[in-house]
Amino acid sequence: MTFKRLFLVAGVTTAIAACGDYSNEDLLFMSAVPSSTQLAVVLPAAPANVMQAELAQDTHSGIATVNSVLDAVLAVVDTVRSYEPTSRSANSRTWGPFADSTHPGWQAQLEVSRASEDATVFTYELDFASTANPSKSVTFLSGMFDVAGGAKQGNGSVTAYFADALAAGYPLDATTSQYDTLMINYQNYQTPGSPVSVTLTINRAIPDPNGVIMVTFTYTILADGSGEITFMSTGDVVAGTGTETVTIQAQWLPSGVGMGTLKIVAGTDVGLTQTECWDATFEVTYNDKPWSTSEDFGNASMCPVLPSFP
């Protein structure tokens, strides 16, 4: 056997034997799509036997809504992305189609692409298709991520099309089947040491019992776990006066110690503001409630010193 042939055989053998998904490029494409945990809001849960501060309770409720909708949208991305890409090209990665284990009869495919190897903008789509008719797919999720600021600085957006998926027959749960779209804008994505700022808007296909058709959550999570969330809520806030619309802004430390502010923006007593602080067990330490002064408690010095949020 000549040396040339020997090298040829060795090269072919090596090529056949080389396999795996060890790739920096894959990471780059993967990082364009956020995971549910990367955008999730983390606030310690309240102990079960504790009477939570009123606004702490509202904050937990708002965060639960955010995290559940993120999970509904991005958990499937997490699952698909945990596999090795099915195909690779210089400017795209495709995962799937894979069977959607939580929705039998459906399959999912994720494709992440960029215009060129120098491009900083990645776009992606998550499509569902019935296994009975795989050629007819529906886009459930689309988004983009721009890493123009470098690996530590990026901004992106995600839109989930609930109504389109529902119309195509994709089985949604009772909550998300009432949604039209979910839009998320975020920046400084998954960057240890840098804050994550997110605006999450749910457009409802069916108004809620209070007639609300759009809900927006804006939140920022700092690297140390401190956070801030702002959202709007509608209900009978000033007891017995009908429905009010309020904005709630809450800020907290990693321990859970925090402060909330509720401001009436529509309905009775517009402009009044309630301020409430709580400790690490979410028990109230200070409450200033102008429309119900009997509930006032403590003094403002009991409130925590909070970091500044961008």
Add this chain to the structure above:
Amino acid sequence: MRTSAKPAACLVALFALLASGGARADVLHRFAVIAGNDSGGADTRPLLYASADASKVYDILTRLGGVRTEDANLIIDGGASDVLSALGKVEKQAAEAARHGEHTALFFYYSGHAKDGALRLGESRLPIDALKGLVAAAPVDVRIVILDSCRSGSITRSKGARKAPAFAIESESPRDAKGMVILTSSASDEDSQESDAIGGSYFSHHLASGLLGGADKSGDGQVTLFEAYAYAYDRTVADTAESAAGAQHPTFSYDLAGNGDLVLTDVVSRHEGVYFPRQAPSGVYFLVDRQGFVAAEINKGDGVDRRVALSPGRYRVKRRLADRLRVGEIDVPRGALVTLEEGSLRDAPFSADPVKGGSRVELSARWSVGAGLGFQSVFEAPDGAGLFPPTALVDIDFALRDFLRRDWVLGFDLAGGSANGVAPVVETPFHFTEASVAAALTVEWPHRYLTPFVGGRLALLLMNRTFAENVFPPQFYATLSPGIVGGAAYHFSRSTSVVARARLHYLLYNVDGNRSLGYWELATMVAYDF
């Protein structure tokens, strides 16, 4: 008076003076130039054992032959200039000794190629006539030239050569001897042959066996020049008679004034080796060292005893009978003469012959195991460093020596290690782990202390990385990686050595596209030979 002689050398000399018998050990101040070269240049095929033969003769002369190490020059794979330089050095030393009134002798031994009237030392040549002239002109009293090379008999053809067993020479005081003796391994028209089975050339092998004690026909514990030659002659002719190249006849040229026989080795003084008692059965005994080389081949006669001054170590013993073998093992501790008891040998079939005609595997194949630490680094390449971070490795090596061929080593190794890295572009920390299993085929050149080796290796690399906080799923890569390996083992005891090793490997990376990466490894380990 030799004031600079070491105590051991003095004892040898004193013993020699006191010893009785026809051929007394002399008090010559002995110098030696010993050269071996496996390479004979472009138009010759490399020899396998010339260097080993030279090392063996060096060991015998310095251990048993009264040549002090500072007076002995061993030239392995050197050129003609190295030999001339050593001769020049010896001339100065001998002249100085002569000024002090000492009687001097020069041993010149060469094992290697000779062609067209010249010794072929690699690409260099040393004309035999010139060598003969140089030795003849050396300021010493006695000159002994031993050439183990093809057609070496040409050097003796002109004068006094005999292609026959040694003849008896009346011995006078060796102090009076002056002149030159030349021994050659073959006649002027014969090739000198090597044998894989004995691990050396026939002539040097039998000469060495004789010097170790096998040639001590008189039984006085001293091997004279003529005894050694006679033994080497008989055994070489016998062994080569049936060979394809034909019988090989050593020659002998004698031109000593004073007719004194010379004691070449004293196998008694060290009281170390193997003793064959009178009652031991007669026959040819093979003593095989741990590397599979026949350290000595002794033809023991009926009713005589023999002592073989082997260096300390463990040896396999074989004696061939008409219908079977008698085999066994014997340990020679340092400073001890061990009697070989016939009862310690056992019957074995010819298929288990550890020497001639037997399986080469059984001849010398042996395992060794080693463990150590290494360091691996992927060469800088696009994404190279970020993909596979520099990694510390724990290595376990298994080696099977002399299985395929003498001095070929079939190796198997396992390695594992881990490191931390940061994935470029996404700047995400990860933990990298690697395991490898590999096979290697190396060739080694065993020397007394240092054994260099070089060869090829094929490794299966299994690499994995997991990311901090599982922000990305784990990634895996497996590939076959061919490479080369080289290094050296330093033997600090008979069984234990320290190995320093370097590897250079090709690494095909084909996930993001085909990229030819490479990596190097350095390792040090402790190895144990079974």
